[in-house]
Amino acid sequence: MMRKNYYRKLAFMVFLLAILLAYQKYTSREKEPFPEVKFIVNSGTSINLADFNPNALDKDQWKNMGFSDKQISTILKYKEIVGGQFTSKEQLKKCYAISEEKFKEIEPFILLPETNKESQLKHFKNFEKKHITIVRKFNPDEYSVKDWAKLGFSEKQAEAILKYRNYLGGSFISKEKFKDCFIISPETYSKMAPYLLLPEKTPENFKTDKKFATKAHIQYHPFDPNTLTAEGWKSLGFSEKQVNAIVNYRDKNLHGSFKSTEDLQKCFVISEEKFQELKPFINLIMIKKEEPKQETTDFSKTDLNLITFKQLREFGLDEKSAGSIIGFRKKLGGFITKQQILDTYNIDKEMVQKLISIVPLNSSGVVKYSLIDAPEEWLKNHPYFKYSADKIIFYRLSNSDDKKIWKLLKLKPEYEERMKLYLK
Template identity: 55%
Template sequence: MKPPFQFSAAKNYFLGFATSGAILLSGLFYFDHDKNEENQTNPTEQIEFTNVEKTELQEFDPNDLDENGWKKLGFSDKQVATILKYKNIVGGEFTSKAQLKKCYSISEEKFDELEPYILLPDKAENSYESTNYKSFYNSNQGNYEKKELKIPGKFNPDTFSSADFVKMGFTEKQANSILKYKQYLGGSFISKEKFKDCFIISEENYRKMEPFLLLPEKTPENFTAKTNFRNPSSEKEKFSYQKFDPNITDLEGWRKLGFSEKQAQVIINYRDRNLKGSFKNLDDIARCFVISEEKFNEMKPFIVMNPQNFKINSSTSTSYSKTENAPEAKTDFSKMDLNQITFKQLIEFGFDEKSAGMLLNYRKKLGGFVTKQQIVETYDIDKELAQKLVSTARLDHSNVPKYTLVSAPEEWLKSHPYFKYSADKIIYYRISYPSDEKIWKFLKTKPEYEARMRLYLR
C-alpha cells in the first residue's frame, strides 16, 4: 500500500504546482491587458487636438477669449479649463507671449502655430512675469524671501485696499492680485473658503489670518464666480440692439454693441483682412474669436446682410490698381532682389504700409529669405500680390548667414524664428555632442520644422 500512496502524493503535488503557475500567468496577462487598455483610454493632452474642430487663425488677444474662443483655437475642454485657471493664477491677464507660452496645456508646436497671431508683446515691459509669476507658485512652497504678516486684529478683507494688504506684509503686486481675485468673485471674497482659494495666499499665511477673518465659514450653494476680471459690476450690462449691417459698422459702432475698443478693432481687422472686406454670411461673424456664442446669439436677430455692401477682394484690386495704373512707377522689379527690396519699393509695387513693414520685419528676423515661398507665407499680407511679386522679382540668398548647429551663435539661435524654440536644447546637447548629426537625433523635431531649420544651416 505504500508505493500507491507516494505516487498519489506526487501527482497531487504536481497538479497543485501546475495550477498555481496557471493562475500566476493569468494574473500577469490580465495586468498587462489592463495596462494596455488604460494607455489606450488615457491619451495625452496634446492628442486631444485631433478631435476638436478648429477655425481659420486670425489676430487675437488671449485676454479677450472666453471658453468658446479657446475651443475655436483647437483646444479641448480640459485644456481650456487649465488655460483659464492659469490665467487666474497670473493675476487675471496675460502680459506677454513668453508668459502665455509657460502654460503647460499649450504645447511648443501649438504655441509656434499661434504665436504670429497673438496680440501681446514678446516679453513684458516690466518684471511682473519674473517676480509675480514666481510668487504665485513659490509662495506656497516658501521658496521666496518670507515677510512676517502683521495682522491688525479682526478684519474684513472685503474692505481692504492694496495699501492695507501691503501693510500686512504682502508685496504690492501680490496685493493687486488679491484684489483682482476679489474682483473675479464679483467684488467680495464671499467666505473663508473662497479667500483661502486665492492663489497668492499660501497655506501658512492663511492659517495665521483665519482666526481674524470676518467672513462666513462656508460659500453659499448658489454662488457662481464671474469669468471676466475686467468687468467688476455684478450685473451684466444690457444693450438695446437695433438693426445693423456688420459690413458698414465702424469702430464706434462695434463699441456701441458692447465690445471693447480692442475687440472692435479685431472684428474690423478680421472683416477687412481675413474676409477681404466683408462678411458674406452669419457664419463668418460667428467664427470671429472675440464674438462669443452668447454674444452672437444676442446680435443675430438684428444683423442685416445687405449684398450691396459686399466687397469682392477690394484690397487686392486696389493693390493691383496701384501697380498697374501708376505711370510714376520707376522700379524694374524683374531686376530687383527680394532680399534687397526696400519699403518704398514695396509700396510702389502695391502693398500697404503695414504689409510692407511685416514683410521687411520678417526678412530681418530670418536674416534674409532663402526661398520665395517664405515671402508668400509672410503673415498678414495679400497672398495674391505677394505671389505676383515673387513671380516678377529674383531672389539671391548667397549672403544670408548660415551656420552649423555646433557653430551657430547662441544669440542667433535664440532670436531666429525657426530655431528659437529649440535653441536651449541645441546649446545643451552640443556641449557633450559636438556633432550636427547627433544633435538632430536628440532634438527629435517634426520633419516640417527640421526642413525649415535646414534652410539656414550649412
C-alpha cells in the first residue's frame, strides 16, 4: 500500500515538473518586434491646384482642395439656392463657407466669368440651340419670337434680337446694323447674310438718339385699336405680318374687340417698348350694350308656396337660407302656416321674419290625407309622419277610424298638432 502511494506521488511530481518547464519555455521565447508606427504630419505645403469648374466638382474633389465636410455641405447647398450652378466668380465668392484667404488662393484657377453680367453675355454668345437652319430669303423686320425660334435660336435669344430691333426703331435698317446685334455671332451672320432682305449699307442720314432710335416717318396720333385698319396699323410702324397677327388676335382671341389697353399689351407681336410708345395715343371707345332690364318681383303678390330660389335671393336671403326653405317646403309638400317657414333649419331668422310679414301664403294647393288612406310612401317620407309611419300602417290594418289610431299612437300633443296640419 505504501509502495502504491509512493508511485502516485512520484507521478504527480513528474507531471508538475513538466508543466513548469512548459511555462518557462513559453514566457522566455523571443517576442516578435512591434511594427513601426509612422505619423502623417501636415507639412504645411500648399495644395496643387489646376483650372477647374466649380459646377463640375463632387464632394471628394472639393475635399481634395482642402475643404471640410461641413464646408462642402454648405457650398453644395448654396449652389442649389442660386439655381443649381454657379454663374460667376463674384457669385461663388459670396458663399460664406469659403474664406477670403481661401478664395484668393483658388480664384486664378476658377473657370467662370468674373461677374454675372459677363455670364449673361456669355450665355447669349453660347451658340443657338442646335444649328441655324435657313431655307429661303427673309426680312428680319417681319420676324416674331416664334419665327426666330424656328431658325434655331432660343426664346431668350429671340427676345434679345427683337429688343435690339426695337432699339433701332423697329427695323434692322441694313445688314451692317443686323451684324452689330451681339446675339448674332460672326459665324452665324456669315450663314444668314445671303438670305437677308436688307440693304448692305446703313443710310448716311440714319441717326440714333441716346435712348431708342425712331423712324422719322412714324407720326403717332390718337387711335382706337378696335376700329384701326391695316393701313392704320402700318402707319404706326408695324409690318404687314405683325398687322395680320394683331388683327387675328383681336378678332379671334378677343372675339372682335380689345376690352382694355391691357388686352392690347398682351398681344405677342407688340413689344413692351412699343406698347409704351403707343399707350399715350390709345383711345379705346367701348360701345356699351344695353342690358335688358330685369323685372323686379312684387313680393306682396307672391305666394310663399310658389316663391323661387332666385326670388328669395332677390329678397335678400343668402344661398343657405333660400336653399333650406325651398328644400323643406318640397319635403312637406307645401307650407300650411308661416310659422313652419320660421322653424326651418339653417336660415337667417331676421330676414325670414321680414319675408313672411310681406309675402302671403296660400295653402289651398297642399295635398292632405287621412291616416286611413295616406299612401305608405308619403307617410314614410313626410318629415312629420315618417317616425310614426310603421305604427300608423300597422294600426290601420285592424282599425278604420282615425280617432282610434290616434289613441293607439299615444303621441305628444305638439307632434299630433303638426301632423294634423296635413290631414283632412
